Amino acid sequence: MVAQVDVVIVGGGVAGLATATMLGRQGLSCVVVERARTLGGRAATSLRDGFHMNLGGHALYRGGPAERLLGDLGVPYRGAPPATGAGVAVVAGTSHVLPTGLGTLLKTGLFGARGKLEYGRLLTRLPKLDLRPLETVSLSRWLDETLADANVRATVEALVRLSTYAHAPERVSAAAAIRQLRLAAKHGVLYLDGGWQTLVDGLATVATRSGVRIATAGAVEEVSPETGGWRVQTATGERWRARSVVLAVGPKAAHKMVVGPASAMLDVWASACVPARAACLDLGLRTLPRPATTFALGVDAPLYFSVHSNAARLAPGGHAMIHAMKYLSPDDDGSADGHARELDSWLDLCQPGWRDALVTRRYLPDMIATNDIVRVSDGGGGGAGARPGPSVPCADGLFVVGDWVGSEGMLVDASLASAAEAARLVAFEAGAGRTLRAAG
Numbered sequence: 001m002v003a004q005v006d007v008v009i010v011g012g013g014v015a016g017l018a019t020a021t022m023l024g025r026q027g028l029s030c031v032v033v034e035r036a037r038t039l040g041g042r043a044a045t046s047l048r049d050g051f052h053m054n055l056g057g058h059a060l061y062r063g064g065p066a067e068r069l070l071g072d073l074g075v076p077y078r079g080a081p082p083a084t085g086a087g088v089a090v091v092a093g094t095s096h097v098l099p100t101g102l103g104t105l106l107k108t109g110l111f112g113a114r115g116k117l118e119y120g121r122l123l124t125r126l127p128k129l130d131l132r133p134l135e136t137v138s139l140s141r142w143l144d145e146t147l148a149d150a151n152v153r154a155t156v157e158a159l160v161r162l163s164t165y166a167h168a169p170e171r172v173s174a175a176a177a178i179r180q181l182r183l184a185a186k187h188g189v190l191y192l193d194g195g196w197q198t199l200v201d202g203l204a205t206v207a208t209r210s211g212v213r214i215a216t217a218g219a220v221e222e223v224s225p226e227t228g229g230w231r232v233q234t235a236t237g238e239r240w241r242a243r244s245v246v247l248a249v250g251p252k253a254a255h256k257m258v259v260g261p262a263s264a265m266l267d268v269w270a271s272a273c274v275p276a277r278a279a280c281l282d283l284g285l286r287t288l289p290r291p292a293t294t295f296a297l298g299v300d301a302p303l304y305f306s307v308h309s310n311a312a313r314l315a316p317g318g319h320a321m322i323h324a325m326k327y328l329s330p331d332d333d334g335s336a337d338g339h340a341r342e343l344d345s346w347l348d349l350c351q352p353g354w355r356d357a358l359v360t361r362r363y364l365p366d367m368i369a370t371n372d373i374v375r376v377s378d379g380g381g382g383g384a385g386a387r388p389g390p391s392v393p394c395a396d397g398l399f400v401v402g403d404w405v406g407s408e409g410m411l412v413d414a415s416l417a418s419a420a421e422a423a424r425l426v427a428f429e430a431g432a433g434r435t436l437r438a439a440g
Contacts, residue, residue, distance in 0.1 A: 010223065050315065069416045083295070096110040161327045
């Protein structure tokens with residue numbers, strides 16, 4: 001039996017659930033089909049020994065599309081920003097005050113006098129810098145042409161890694177990187193109580209209240225065009241017919257499941273994507289061996305450390321939930337064991353004695369932080385060569401959403417901005433179709 005709905009959304013992560021909610025509120029019948037038994041995708045949080053463990057370090061950027069849309073949808077969450085001014089920058093095993101503003105710049109030993117002057121000028125220039133000429137300039141090229149001090153350049157690269165998860169200065173757009181730095185500096189981020197599962201659960205609740213049906217444990221095998229719409233079939237034998245299909249999955253998965261002419265375009269898009277990847281080490285500790293060190297950023301190595309439970313409720317009382325990451329370059333094919341040893345050594349530096357306090361540990365050797373960096377060839381997310389979607393050309397009624405789609409924002413901001421745009425387009429097409437049928 002084939003069930004008839006207005007829209008099938010493939011993928012039960014935050015983008016798919018948000019898209020479904022917006023369409024449900026427009027009066028469209030929607031079903032979300034998720035291959036896993038649980039919702040969330042990379043936003044899922046697991047509970048281990050009382051610790052709420054995200055899949056690597058997650059932060060919600062304030063002031064961006066994601067925060068606005070979550071508010072519009074009525075998704076509840078609570079959290080707090082990490083402490084500012086307490087971070088350290090690590091060079092050659094030595095910790096320095098991380099210069100995030102003029103106050104910390106005066107205190108840091110990271111730069112000499114000339115470096116401090118150059119960095120201070122950069123901090124002053126960034127908020128008002130005209131980004132239009134930098135849309136098609138790589139971060140690496142812009143830094144070469146702008147900065148003379150090697151440590152200043154390396155520090156800016158480290159801050160870009162932190163805010164974008166991308167370790168690819170020669171590929172990422174300078175304009176996109178600066179936009180993300182501005183967003184972080186102006187509004188900051190939140191670590192969320194209970195982890196990102198609170199967003200997933202909140203989105204699932206508002207989706208259900210909007211009349212959306214959610215079907216889990218049903219991997220989609222095929223999305224195929226047919227007269228007047230699309231047919232969706234899962235490995236469990238469920239089938240739907242819909243006027244529109246929204247693929248809220250990664251680019252490779254989208255290409256793999258679609259048959260027909262649209263598959264070729266999805267293949268082109270998938271081949272062009274350059275994912276941002278990271279080796280992640282998530283730890284629950286009974287106590288924090290070095291309580292004063294709650295955030296560290298590698299300057300001469302692409303490393304990150306943060307005590308997320310210092311800001312959010314993620315661990316039992318008195319315990320600590322920490323995340324360490326190594327940002328991987330697009331060409332990194334190093335061994336998972338090698339990255340794990342490097343992260344262990346990094347934690348020895350940040351929290352010596354952490355092994356004696358260990359309660360639970362999870363190592364994720366190759367996590368995709370985002371399916372596509374904002375590449376310089378994209379025009380920085382604002383030029384003629386911007387990211388694809390949400391509409392798939394020559395495939396009426398087929399849409400894509402996610403962190404690799406659209407021209408607005410990065411990470412979950414891109415996911416939810418593309419979800420909002422896709423929902424608008426689907427609703428418009430549905431309204432036009434109904435008008436035509438009524439007129440006929």
